[in-house]
Amino acid sequence: MPQYKAPLRDMRFLLNEVFDFEGHFKSLPNGEEASPDMVDAILEGCATFCEEVLAPLNLPGDLEGCTLKDGEVTTPKGFKEAYAEYVAGGWQGLSHPKEYGGQELPMSxxxxxxxxxxxxxxxxTMYPGLSLGCMNTVFQFGSTEQKATYMPPLVSGEWTGTMCLTEPQCGxxxxxxxxxxxxxxxGSFKLTGTKIFISSGEHDLAENIIHIVLARLPDAPKGTRGISLFIVPKFLVNKDGSVGERNAVRAGALEHKMGIRASATCVMxxxxxxxxxIAEPNKGLEAMFTFMNTARIGTAVQGLAHAELSYQGSLPYAKERRSMRALSGKKDADHPNDxxxxxxxxxxxxxxxxxxxEGARAMIYEAAKLADHMVAGVATGDQAKYEAYDDKLxxxxxxxxxxxxxxxxxCANLGMQVxxxxxxxxxxxxEQIARDARIATLYEGTTGIQALDLLGRKTxxxxxxxxxxNFTNEMIALAKPHLLDGxxxxxxxxxxFKRALEWKWITVKIMLRANKDRDVVSAACYDFLMYAGFAMMGHFWLKQAIVAKQKLAQGxxxxxxxxxxxxxxxxxxxxxxxPRANAHKxxxxxxxxSIMQMDNEHFSFV
Amino acid sequence: MPQYKAPLRDMRFLLNEVFDFEGHFKSLPNGEEASPDMVDAILEGCATFCEEVLAPLNLPGDLEGCTLKDGEVTTPKGFKEAYAEYVAGGWQGLSHPKEYGGQELPMSxxxxxxxxxxxxxxxxTMYPGLSLGCMNTVFQFGSTEQKATYMPPLVSGEWTGTMCLTEPQCGxxxxxxxxxxxxxxxGSFKLTGTKIFISSGEHDLAENIIHIVLARLPDAPKGTRGISLFIVPKFLVNKDGSVGERNAVRAGALEHKMGIRASATCVMxxxxxxxxxIAEPNKGLEAMFTFMNTARIGTAVQGLAHAELSYQGSLPYAKERRSMRALSGKKDADHPNDxxxxxxxxxxxxxxxxxxxEGARAMIYEAAKLADHMVAGVATGDQAKYEAYDDKLxxxxxxxxxxxxxxxxxCANLGMQVxxxxxxxxxxxxEQIARDARIATLYEGTTGIQALDLLGRKTxxxxxxxxxxNFTNEMIALAKPHLLDGxxxxxxxxxxFKRALEWKWITVKIMLRANKDRDVVSAACYDFLMYAGFAMMGHFWLKQAIVAKQKLAQGxxxxxxxxxxxxxxxxxxxxxxxPRANAHKxxxxxxxxSIMQMDNEHFSFV
Known part of the structure; x- marks a missing residue:
């Protein structure tokens, strides 16, 4: 069983040696308090909480799962206590405004x-994690009164939040x-309908749950331009902020899932x-998409998490378990096998x-810096800054x-394979890691949707x-001084460097082709995405390698x-x-x- | 939920149009009875049994799993009846000797x-499937008396068999x-020890279970040259062939697995x-490896099975489920989305x-023909023939x-992704398909072991x-007449054609390198295996395409x-x-x- 240890050495390498987060924090309006000592204290404190409290609950949580009885969800043994410790530690409000009780430290x-x-x-992590989207929405689009009512208990973590988007007929x-x-x-509204796949829709960790819900007004236009956004609390809130009457929103069922079984996924x-x-009528979808980037990067973290955990699980096993002799000859002479x-x-x-x-970690930390600047734009009311960084992100x-x-x-599958x-x-x-990891390519937009977003929309x-x-220019700028290194x-x-030039060329080629044939975008997008991933990860590996080389040279x-x-x-x-990028190219x-020519009716003859 | 329908059209395309199984069967000593009518009757009958009896038990079987109580394993509801129907249909002995009650039809x-x-x-399928290894071993290496005792009830399916190889410290x-x-x-032996991962080690489908067990005699040499093979029945067999006293072999636990949950995997x-x-003392491992090829091809079938089933599940969903508009414009005008x-x-x-x-099916059917010839070699006592075909297989x-x-x-993951x-x-x-499919790269030799076998041993x-x-020459011979087709x-x-030439060249290159550096074999083997797979599948796709083109030309x-x-x-x-083969190259x-240089102690710094 993997025994999680926070990879603090690698995290600090990126923070201090590769990305200069100290300087970065100084450039932020809310970065002042993020001194190296403070950052260290957060890293160490969080690492201890994760290693000692959360990690031991991972496997038992999977085995036990959540249960639903009479509309109430029970989380696995120990989750309630762990969540209480999380709230008591003030972890939820780390990056949220002091005005509402947070610590207002950088989002990164x-x-x-x-x-x-x-x-x-x-x-x-999904229970407090889902609150983020809810808090962001209330903070950005809520009225003063809504903010005063909902933000403090969400920031403290006493309440949690959800995002209710998906319905049976559409995701x-x-x-x-x-x-x-x-x-x-x-002035209020009565909401009627069914939402599915609602993470943390119902649970026993917090005294109230605040749902952010996409719904239609009676006179709403069809399609995406007729969707509004609503706050629907599990318990209505009294004027004094205390929890009042039970609202008519209930968990009708718990989904039985392949993995993340300790996370309650509800039919609401x-x-x-x-x-x-909340926000303007019929503009709910726009508001919802405001925080799409941060939510999706939060999901990217899951890929990093499961690569790291599977590595932490398989490495000690590979060192302990013996089988056969190495091909290059006996290594452990005192054993019959190596x-x-x-x-x-x-x-x-x-x-x-x-x-x-480690490549993914570097990519995510770069994005985290961008997110910090984007948030700074929001906080200082600098719309242009916000937009520039949101675009980049x-x-x-x-x-x-x-x-x-x-x-x-x-990687989760390789961990099993070892x-x-x-x-x-x-x-x-x-195997739990592989099951848990499997959801990450599905929710928050499938890989195919990300690929369309990258090639079709963004590019x-x-x-x-x-x-x-722009990005390939950054690749070139980083690589150029080292092209002749021996x-x-x-x-x-x-x-x-070659990859950057090739990527430019491919992009132009696909743009030209897409002008003539729209299917090019959907047919090429998955490979374009994976190509981009290998190219970008290469860039961030080069960045790390250059720093490592410099440090070694310093003796x-x-x-x-x-x-x-x-x-x-x-x-x-x-x-x-x-080299896998070559095949994607x-x-x-x-x-x-070869993708489009087959008649839909000829896909199968059984 | 996938509704399995046997892909008979595709199977017949391969049997009749691509591979000429009719002619192939005529060339076999036991092929006479495998007339086209007989083959058709088998296909149809088996398809009906699979579609109507086995498929409906697949999902419920996964949800229920197996249970162990007081040493007895209960299989999921319906399995017992289905197995009885399988036995009554005479399916188990399809390819086994008439002498023992089988139909003696070709192994394919x-x-x-x-x-x-x-x-x-x-x-x-694993319950009757594991019997095959057991039957093969008894048939090939058993004494006349052993064969008379164990073969008839194994061939009828009234008894099942296992292969007990793995122990906690070694697989x-x-x-x-x-x-x-x-x-x-x-003259008998008393066996003492623990075997793990024993598929069908204990269950309630058959009245007796015959274990084939690897064990050591007291004076056995160390290592692989000191292993002998034993028959250990769950119930000892009386002189009249009836089931007698309970033997001291028991299921100590059931493994809790990611998938194939309705298959009882036991600690014995x-x-x-x-x-x-059975077989000679200290030559148990050699005997065991005699049927390794057929057992492993049986596992290859699992890859085909799960690609097919995931396709059968995702295709109807892709036709019914609607989302967004196609990029090339509205397709289903009467709906808001396509x-x-x-x-x-x-x-x-x-x-x-x-x-x-479909590519895998063709590869497996080719191997099935080779297996038929190999079996014919055994049946006719033609050792040279047996060896030639066993080598090829x-x-x-x-x-x-x-x-x-x-x-x-x-493919199972892609099915989920759709x-x-x-x-x-x-x-x-x-998701069950993905969980069930996950074991196939692990058991019967992991992918890494297959890769070492291909590059290190066979090549x-x-x-x-x-x-x-030899194989690339076959590729060239098939491709050559079509090189100029427009x-x-x-x-x-x-x-x-190009791939075949490249594969030859790569093989020579790796052979030369491996002479100097033994680690080359282990470092390259996985990519060599995957490269081989794409190259071979390409050959069998070309074979199918050539036939399809001819048929179309015939009007x-x-x-x-x-x-x-x-x-x-x-x-x-x-x-x-x-093109993925290019990246593997x-x-x-x-x-x-890049693989070998890291110090074992520097893999992690957490």
Whole structure:
């Protein structure tokens, strides 16, 4: 069973050595308090909470799952106490305004917290995690009164929140939402309808649950332009802020899922439930999409989390478990066979997990910096700044969410594979990682939706390729000074440089083709996304390798082993993982015919 | 939920049009009775049994699982009745000698049966499936008396069998087996030890269970050369063949697994259990490996089964479920959105499943023909023939087992992906396929073990590349007449031709490198295996495409649509899947340094 330890050395390498978060925090209006000491205290405190409280609940939580009885959901044993400790520690309001009781630290620290919590116990992390979307919505679009009512208990964590979007007939296609909201004389609304897949829709961790619900007014236009947003509390709130009458929103069922079994995924029935409009009528979907980027990056973290956890699970096993002799000869002479880690094919699997986890971490931390600036734009009322950073983040989002969750699933499967048949057995905890990881490529927009967003929306429609050209210029700028280096970094720089040029060229080629054939976008998008992921991960591996090389050149024994291994992992990435981009290039540039020509009725003859 | 329908049209295409099984059967000593009518009757009868009896038990069987109480295992509701029907239908002895009550039909028909049964319900199929290894062992190595005692009830299916190899400390590395066998004055042995992961080790379907057990004699040499093979029946058998006294072998626990939950995977405790030696002392492992090829091809079928079933599940969903508009414009004008199947990225996922299932089926049927000849060699006492075909099958085996099960898992995941979030919910049955498929890359030798077998054993040690050169010559011979064709088949032929030449060249290159650096084999083997899989599947897609083209050229309306779709699927394979071999080529040819250089202690710094 994986024994989670927060990878603080690697996190600090990125924070302090690669990305200069200290300088970054100083540039933020709310960064003053994020001193190195404060950041360290948060990292250490969160790590202890995750390792000692959350991680031990992960496997038992999966085995027990949630239960629904008479409309009440019971979470697995220990979750309630752990959540109380989370609230008591003030963890929920880490990045939320002081006005509502938060600590108002940069959003990126919240993402580091989510990384550690999510790796230790993804199911648990979803309960406070879903509150974020709710809080963001109330904070950005709520009236003064709504904010005063709902923000303080959400920020403290005493209440949690949900996002109620999906209905049985639509998930991605939210223009088809049917839930009705009928205006009442007192200005409130009565909501009627069914929402499905509502994470944390009902549970026993908090005294109230605040649902953010997409619904239609009676006179609403059809489609996406007729959707409004409502606050629907589980318990209505009294004037003094205390919890009042039970509202007519109830969990009708719990979904039986492949994984994240300790996270309560509910069918929520709204039977004339009292709700309050938030944001403007018929502009609910726009409001909802405001925080899509951050929500999706929160899901990208799941890919990182499961790559990291599967690595932490399979590495000790590979060191302990013995089987056969290494091909290059006896390694453990005092045993009849060698540890798995001596076998090259096992090393390949381990290093894949490591390269993905550490590459993904760097990608996510870069996005976290952008999110900090975006939030600063909101906080200081600087709309242009907000939009500029939201756009930039919007480019990273589908790549991070789509690519990292796909790779996280692959790594979770490799973690099982290192265990051989034992990986398939529940008690080792490795198969749980694969089941938990499986949801990440489905929710918050499937990989296909991320891919369409990247190629169709961000690249073609919104920027005519500019987002790719900008990023590939960054790749080139990083690689250029190292092109002639005679060492491994030089080889990596040349690979990244070539990849950047190739990516520009591919983008232009696809843009030209898409002008003539619209199906090109949907036919090529998945490969374009995966290509982008390998290219971007390569860039962030090069960034890490350059720093590691500099640190080694500076001499000193401190962390020499760490930097050496960092360089070796970077080399592994470029030699053994990056070439996959070549296959994606080839397939995305093949004609749409092989995908589109088959008659729908000829897909099967059974 | 997938509603399994046996893909008889595709099976018949391969049997009759691509591979000429009618002629093949005529060339076999036991092929006489396998007339086209007989084969048809078997296909139809088996299809009905699978569709009507086995398929409906698949999802409920997963939900219920098996239970162990007081040493007795209860299988899910309906399994007992279904198994009784299977026995009554005479299905178990399809390919076993008439002498013992079987029908003595070619082994390939048994594989077709296994394909249909396994697709309908893999867990169920494992109960009779495990008997095969047991029967093969008794038949090949048993004394006349042993055969007379055990074969008839095994062939009828009234009894089932197991293979007890794995122990807690070893799976792959069977030289480490510790179970002891002490000789008794009466010529029998007392076996003591623990075996794990024993499929069908205990259950309520049959009146007796015959375990084939690897164990060590007291004076046995260490390692693989000191292992003997024993028959250990659950109930000792009386002289008249009736079931007698309970033997001291019991299920100590049931494993809690990710999937195949209706298959009882047992920890078996042998507490001085009575056993009878089979085959020569200390040559148990060799005997065991005799049927390794057929057992592994039986597992390759699982990859085919899960690709097929996930396709059968996701295709109707893609036709019914609607979301958004297709990028190339409105398709279903009377709806606000289009069916999923209109979206190119969804078609990509569907066609991947189809191309893998139909490509894998062709690969497996080719291997089935080889198995028929191998069995004919055994039956006619023609050792040279047996060895020649076993060698040939031995080349196919790791590719089929390794590559097809990896692709089956990928397809099972794509099937879930087509369903979006609904794919994650148990009631739809798609996540079960992914969980069930996950074991296939682990048992019967992990993918890594198959890869080592292919590159290290079959290619380098045993044949100095000859197995690859022979197969690539077949690829060239098939492609050559079509190199100048101006249509899609021409493009496929050129691609397959180039691949064959490239594969030869890669093999030579790796052979030369491996002479200097033994780690090359383990570092390259996974990519070599996957490369081999794509190359071989391409060959069998070309074979199918050539036939489809000929049939279309012959005119006639019959099956025009079928052949057209076949050609289109072949084209999809070459354009969208085959290029992945390029990435495998690149990584396998990169140096071993990036895999081997990291110090074992520097894999982690947490």
């Amino acid at each position: 620290l919240n993402l580091l917290k989510a990384e550690m919590m999510g790796t230790a116990n993804w199911s648990f 991605t296609d939210l223009g088809q939402v049917k839930t009705k909201a009928e205006p009442q004389p007192d 029935n709204f039977d004339g439930a009292t709700g309050y409009m 540890a798995l880690i001596w076998h090259a094919d096992v090393r390949r699997m381990l290093l894949t997990q490591r390269a993905v986890a 919007g480019f990273y989002t589908p790549i991070l969410k789509g690519f990292i969750t796909e790779m996280g699933l692959e 265990f051989g048949g034992h990986g398939y057995i529940k008690e080792h905890g490795m 073609l429609l919104q920027s005519r390729g500019k987002c790719i050209f 060492d491994a970094v030089g080889a990596m720089a040349r690979a990244s 000193g024994k401190e962390s020499k082993e760490f930097y050496t291994a960092k360089l070796q992992t970077a080399e592994f990435f470029f030699e053994r993982l990056a 080839k397939t995305m540039l093949s004609s749409t015919r | 028909l048994n594989l077709l049966k296994a394909e249909m049964m396994g697709t309908a319900n893999w867990s169920f 792959t590395d069977l030289g480490q087996v510790k179970t002891k066998a002490e000789p008794q004055p009466d 405790n042998f507490d001085g259990a009575t056993g009878y030696m 069916a999923l199947i209109w979206h190119a990225d969804v078609r990509r996922m569907l066609l991947t499943q189809r191309a893998v299932a 031995g080349f196919y085996t790791p590719i089929l087992k390794g590559f097809i099960t990896e692709m089956g898992l990928e 369903f979006g979030g609904h794919g994650y919910i148990k009631e739809h049955g798609m 380098l040690l045993q044949s100095r590349g000859k197995c690859i050169f 249509d899609a088949v021409g493009a496929m032929a050129r691609a397959s 006639g309306k019959e099956s025009k649509e079928f052949y057209t779709a076949k050609l289109q699927t072949a084209e999809f394979f070459f354009e969208r899947l085959a 690149k990584t396998m040819l990169s140096s071993t340094r």
